[in-house]
Every structure is written in structure tokens, then in C-alpha cells.
Amino acid sequence: MGKLVTTLGLMVVVGVLLGCLPLSVVGTSTEEVVASRQEQKVEPVEQTEVEKSVSMEQETPEVDNVETKQVEESRTYILGERGPAGGFVFYDKGSYSDGWRYMEIAPIETEFGYMPWGAGGIVIAQTSAEIGSGLENTKQVVSVLGDKDPKSGKPYPALLCDRLVFGDHDDWFLPSLEELKLVYRNLMVPALGDFGEDSKLADSYWSSTEDNSSGSGAFAYYLSVYNGDTSSANKDFPGNSVLAARRF
Structure with missing residues (x-):
């Protein structure tokens, strides 16, 4: 009988160590076993290189549109070089602001030939001679005169430049005096x-x-190619030609 008790005792000990016997057999409460297991330290599993790579990719934010634009704007142009729309770069203000840095003039093949400025005697107002104002000038003229010269019924320089599509770009304008x-x-x-x-x-x-x-709306400025002089002429004068420009 003593040997039987001893044998059972050994089996209980082995069973507890192996976690095979139910709690009621070994006389230990559920709370005590749970607390004992929580105290056991679990060694962390080290990530593989592939898992680390995936994790880093998931944490990397998407590239911002601003950064993408900065990459596009890293391209530099020199005067006389072809611009992105096929014109020739004639101005570089040194850095990007208001969405642009350069200006290009459309090639001679797009020249519209001699014609009046249009609408002599109609005040446009709010046009400027300054560098960078050509686009706004053109929009202002078109907003006042509409789809044709009110006097002649024909297209006019600002409208033709505004509607020009060349080099897959449609943002051309009649350049300002400067x-x-x-x-x-x-x-x-x-x-x-x-x-x-x-x-x-x-x-x-x-x-x-x-x-x-003069306040009469009768005149507009032009540039002479012969010597670079600028002057104003009656808007109905048909002796000046038209070239479009764009900024980028």
C-alpha cells in the first residue's frame, strides 16, 4: 500500500510539471495557475528581413503632391531653349512663384500676321505693361470684347492668342509690353x-x-522689331503682327 501511494505521488508531480493533470487532481485553483503562467516570460520573436521591409513600407507615408511638383520644377531652362510647349524661352525670373518661373514665345509658324488690335474707342482698362501681366491682360480684353471685334466682326489678337492650342498647351496669351x-x-x-x-x-x-x-480707349502699345522701340498706335491700325506667349 505504501508503494502505491508513493507511485501515485510521483505521477501527480510529473503530471503537474507536464501540465497534463486537471486542476482538481493536483489541488491547485484556476486563479493560481493563471497567475503562475502570466509570470512566465515570453521571449520576443525577431522579425525576418522581409517582415521588417514590409513593416517599414506600411509606415512610410505617401509622397505628397508638393514633393512631386518640386521634382518636376527641378528642370532648368536657358534663354533661347525650346520650352515645354515648343516655343522659345525668353524669360527666367529665377525661382517659381504663383505657379510659374519661365516664359516662352510661340514659334514663327504660329504668327497671326498683320491685323488691328481691335475695338478702337472701347476702353478695356485694367491692363498692365509689367512682366507677368500678359495672361491677365489677355483675359481682361477677351472678357470685354467677347468672341469677335465689335467693330469689325473679326477675330482680334488677344482672342487668337487666348484660343491658340500649340504643343499640346492651350494657355497662350498676348504678351504685355514689357x-x-x-x-x-x-x-x-x-x-x-x-x-x-x-x-x-x-x-x-x-x-x-x-x-x-487719353481715356479714349483708342490706342494700344506695340514693339518695333527694327530697333526695339515701343510706341502706341490706333487700335484700328492693321500694320502690326501677333505672336503668343505662355508662362510655366
Whole structure:
């Protein structure tokens, strides 16, 4: 009988160690066993290199649109070089602001030829001669005059530039007076782009800048290719040509 008790005792001990016997047999409560197991330390499982890589990818935020734009804007242009729309770069303000840095003038093949500025005697107002104002000038002229010259019933320079689609871009405009001066100084004088010595240039080009010094709405500014001089002429004068520009 003593041997039987001893044998059973050993079996109980072994059973407890192996976790095979029920709690009621070994005389230990559920709470005591749970507490004992919680005290046991679980060694952390180290991630594999693949798991680490996946985890890092999940934590990496998506590339912001601003960063993407910065990459696009890292491209630099020099004067006389082809722009993204196929024109020739004539201005670089040094850094991007208001969504643009450069300006390009459309190639000679897009020139519209001699025509009036349009709507002589109609005050446009709010046009500027400053660099960077050509687009706003053009929009202002078109908003006042509409789809045709009210006097002649024909298309006019600002409208033609506004509707021009060239090089997969439709954001062309009639350049301001100071922008035309830059075209003359940076392209025409050094004979860059389309403005080589053998190119056939118009005698003068209209700007999008109205000369409203008289308050009559009768005049607009133009640039002479011969010497780079600028002056104003009656808007109905048909002797100036038209080239479009864009900024980017």
C-alpha cells in the first residue's frame, strides 16, 4: 500500500510539471495557475528581413503632391531653349512663384500676321505693361470684347492668342509690353530661337497693353522689331503682327 501511494505521488508531480493533470487532481485553483503562467516570460520573436521591409513600407507615408511638383520644377531652362510647349524661352525670373518661373514665345509658324488690335474707342482698362501681366491682360480684353471685334466682326489678337492650342498647351496669351521687350532683348537681338539673321520678322508686334492715357480707349502699345522701340498706335491700325506667349 505504501508503494502505491508513493507511485501515485510521483505521477501527480510529473503530471503537474507536464501540465497534463486537471486542476482538481493536483489541488491547485484556476486563479493560481493563471497567475503562475502570466509570470512566465515570453521571449520576443525577431522579425525576418522581409517582415521588417514590409513593416517599414506600411509606415512610410505617401509622397505628397508638393514633393512631386518640386521634382518636376527641378528642370532648368536657358534663354533661347525650346520650352515645354515648343516655343522659345525668353524669360527666367529665377525661382517659381504663383505657379510659374519661365516664359516662352510661340514659334514663327504660329504668327497671326498683320491685323488691328481691335475695338478702337472701347476702353478695356485694367491692363498692365509689367512682366507677368500678359495672361491677365489677355483675359481682361477677351472678357470685354467677347468672341469677335465689335467693330469689325473679326477675330482680334488677344482672342487668337487666348484660343491658340500649340504643343499640346492651350494657355497662350498676348504678351504685355514689357514681356515683348524681353523677347526683343533676349531672343531677337542675339538671334536666338526663330529670330535668326535669316528669319523673316514682322516689322512690329502688338502687345496686350492698352494705352489709355487719353481715356479714349483708342490706342494700344506695340514693339518695333527694327530697333526695339515701343510706341502706341490706333487700335484700328492693321500694320502690326501677333505672336503668343505662355508662362510655366
